[in-house]
Amino acid sequence: MIPWLLAALSLCTPGTGLPPRHMDSIIRMVEALESPHANVTVTIADLALALGGCSTPGCRAVLGEPPHIPTAPPALNPDQWQLLTRLLHRDGAVLAPDGSTVALGPLLAGIAVGLRRAGEGPILNASVDPLFAVTIAEALGTSFLTARGGDGATLGPGGCWDDVDDPQNYTLLGPPSLVPDAVANGAMDGVLLGNRLAGDPIRLAKLLRDYYGTGNGTKEGRPPSSYRRRDFGVLAGPGKLEEEVLAMLRVLRVLPPTRELLEDVGAEEEVAIARRAARDFTERYVECPAIVPRCMWGARPYRGTPKPLSLPLGSVYIHHTFSPGAPCRSFAACARAMRAMQRFHQDTRGWDDIGYSFVVGSDGYVYQGRGWHWVGAHTKGYNSRGYGVGYIGDFSAAPPDADTIALVRDELLPCAVRAGRLRHNYTVRGHRQMGHTDCPGESLFREIETWRGFV
Numbered sequence: 001m002i003p004w005l006l007a008a009l010s011l012c013t014p015g016t017g018l019p020p021r022h023m024d025s026i027i028r029m030v031e032a033l034e035s036p037h038a039n040v041t042v043t044i045a046d047l048a049l050a051l052g053g054c055s056t057p058g059c060r061a062v063l064g065e066p067p068h069i070p071t072a073p074p075a076l077n078p079d080q081w082q083l084l085t086r087l088l089h090r091d092g093a094v095l096a097p098d099g100s101t102v103a104l105g106p107l108l109a110g111i112a113v114g115l116r117r118a119g120e121g122p123i124l125n126a127s128v129d130p131l132f133a134v135t136i137a138e139a140l141g142t143s144f145l146t147a148r149g150g151d152g153a154t155l156g157p158g159g160c161w162d163d164v165d166d167p168q169n170y171t172l173l174g175p176p177s178l179v180p181d182a183v184a185n186g187a188m189d190g191v192l193l194g195n196r197l198a199g200d201p202i203r204l205a206k207l208l209r210d211y212y213g214t215g216n217g218t219k220e221g222r223p224p225s226s227y228r229r230r231d232f233g234v235l236a237g238p239g240k241l242e243e244e245v246l247a248m249l250r251v252l253r254v255l256p257p258t259r260e261l262l263e264d265v266g267a268e269e270e271v272a273i274a275r276r277a278a279r280d281f282t283e284r285y286v287e288c289p290a291i292v293p294r295c296m297w298g299a300r301p302y303r304g305t306p307k308p309l310s311l312p313l314g315s316v317y318i319h320h321t322f323s324p325g326a327p328c329r330s331f332a333a334c335a336r337a338m339r340a341m342q343r344f345h346q347d348t349r350g351w352d353d354i355g356y357s358f359v360v361g362s363d364g365y366v367y368q369g370r371g372w373h374w375v376g377a378h379t380k381g382y383n384s385r386g387y388g389v390g391y392i393g394d395f396s397a398a399p400p401d402a403d404t405i406a407l408v409r410d411e412l413l414p415c416a417v418r419a420g421r422l423r424h425n426y427t428v429r430g431h432r433q434m435g436h437t438d439c440p441g442e443s444l445f446r447e448i449e450t451w452r453g454f455v
């Protein structure tokens with residue numbers, strides 16, 4: 001493989017005594033650089049470009065040769081500089097407060113474009129939208145171009161951190177593509193924040209803190225980063241993403257380092273690659289919800305041998321957890337609720353694992369219980385026939401908020417149909433229709449009565 005492709009890939013390398021690979025560490029660097037006492041005019045985006053954050057041919061064609069910044073600006077301490085260097089050279093990603101993992105390269109390249117659009121520097125090639133070019137279009141075009149005809153992965157996978165309270169090591173959950181989930185997240189955030197900056201040049205530290213929140217998540221609820229899929233979908237649709245991937249392939253076709261990649265690709269095939277790249281990306285990252293894998297919420301292993309489901313299934317059973325009774329609104333709170341339920345189901349109920357197939361937080365995320373492939377323990381007598389989806393909270397008196405309802409109704413279920421896991425004519429029922437229980441609570445039950453497939 002071509003060396004500059006590899007650079008984007010290796011997300012996992014050993015940690016040391018450096019600051020945690022958490023978004024907070026990046027925000028602290030930005031604050032230090034923006035401090036009135038710092039005596040520097042360099043932004044984190046300049047540093048990112050200097051450290052290799054835009055080293056691919058397409059990105060350089062848009063943003064030009066990186067600035068030369070050989071040593072740490074005095075505002076950053078040596079550990080911060082070393083962390084930033086590592087993050088932009090090789091191991092690329094940090095944990096954000098909402099539990100998502102974000103690659104810094106595309107995030108900061110998008111921010112660089114936003115700053116230049118707001119009047120701070122040149123953009124070289126006008127045949128592409130620079131914001132899409134440096135964040136997602138090149139990565140996506142290159143991934144689908146190099147994978148064409150083969151069976152290599154084009155998108156994903158996700159991964160997990162060694163310790164979410166002190167993240168140092170990030171491990172991918174499968175064979176890497178050129179657009180692992182962390183790169184997709186970083187690219188979507190880069191587009192969103194770059195777009196925001198271009199229209200309204202505010203301080204970067206404030207922009208990042210408002211968007212990601214800090215620490216283990218905000219008390220007030222979901223940070224805007226948990227809406228990245230929806231918000232990116234607005235900027236990237238309809239047809240925009242495909243157009244930008246195609247425009248980037250045309251740029252790559254004339255650049256010396258990438259010319260040969262496109263030598264035997266005709267104009268029609270180029271269009272087909274762009275279309276497929278945009279469609280697959282949109283299905284996976286815009287139309288489907290993010291599902292937090294077990295290793296991210298700290299699941300214990302399954303006890304014994306799980307039984308496989310025979311897909312596609314015909315039904316979905318909606319539950320509320322009742323206890324915990326309060327909806328969780330941050331990654332830390334939802335992950336804690338997941339661990340508590342799994343302990344209760346395994347230790348008190350004597351089940352093999354947490355009962356639900358999927359669990360829904362009010363933080364914008366679906367949490368993986370037993371997942372798509374294994375029989376759960378949620379709806380006695382029907383566990384092999386349908387998925388059990390449990391909303392965290394007691395929804396007797398009031399339903400979940402509108403976004404949390406939409407997460408299942410408009411995203412998880414249609415996405416499962418597209419992936420061949422649910423039949424197109426699936427049925428939706430409340431747990432109470434299948435046994436003696438009030439679950440999923442009067443209020444949530446009234447809500448699901450209006451859903452497509454409710455019988």
Ligand SMILES: *[C@@H]1O[C@H](CO)[C@@H](O)[C@H](O)[C@H]1NC(C)=O
Nearest residue numbers: 013014015016162168169170
């Ligand atoms: C990260 O992983 C490497 C190799 O897997 C290991 O040697 C190192 O101790 C880990 N670092 C931390 C901080 O856990």
Ligand SMILES: *[C@@H]1O[C@H](CO)[C@@H](O)[C@H](O)[C@H]1NC(C)=O
Nearest residue numbers: 035036037038039040074075
């Ligand atoms: C910042 O620059 C000013 C003027 O160049 C200088 O007087 C001051 O000591 C510098 N401050 C620091 C913290 O380096």
Ligand SMILES: *[C@@H]1O[C@H](CO)[C@@H](O)[C@H](O)[C@H]1NC(C)=O
Nearest residue numbers: 022024164165166214215216
């Ligand atoms: C998250 O919370 C735990 C426990 O309260 C704390 O030890 C940890 O430092 C926090 N993590 C971050 C990134 O703030």
Ligand SMILES: *[C@@H]1O[C@H](CO)[C@@H](O)[C@H](O)[C@H]1NC(C)=O
Nearest residue numbers: 124125126127247250251254
């Ligand atoms: C911009 O990219 C186009 C290919 O779409 C190429 O023909 C043109 O020469 C490039 N312009 C610059 C200034 O690099």
Ligand SMILES: *[C@@H]1O[C@H](CO)[C@@H](O)[C@H](O)[C@H]1NC(C)=O
Nearest residue numbers: 314315423424425426427455
């Ligand atoms: C759903 O469609 C399948 C064929 O795709 C059919 O076998 C099944 O009976 C249908 N189920 C319902 C509830 O209509």
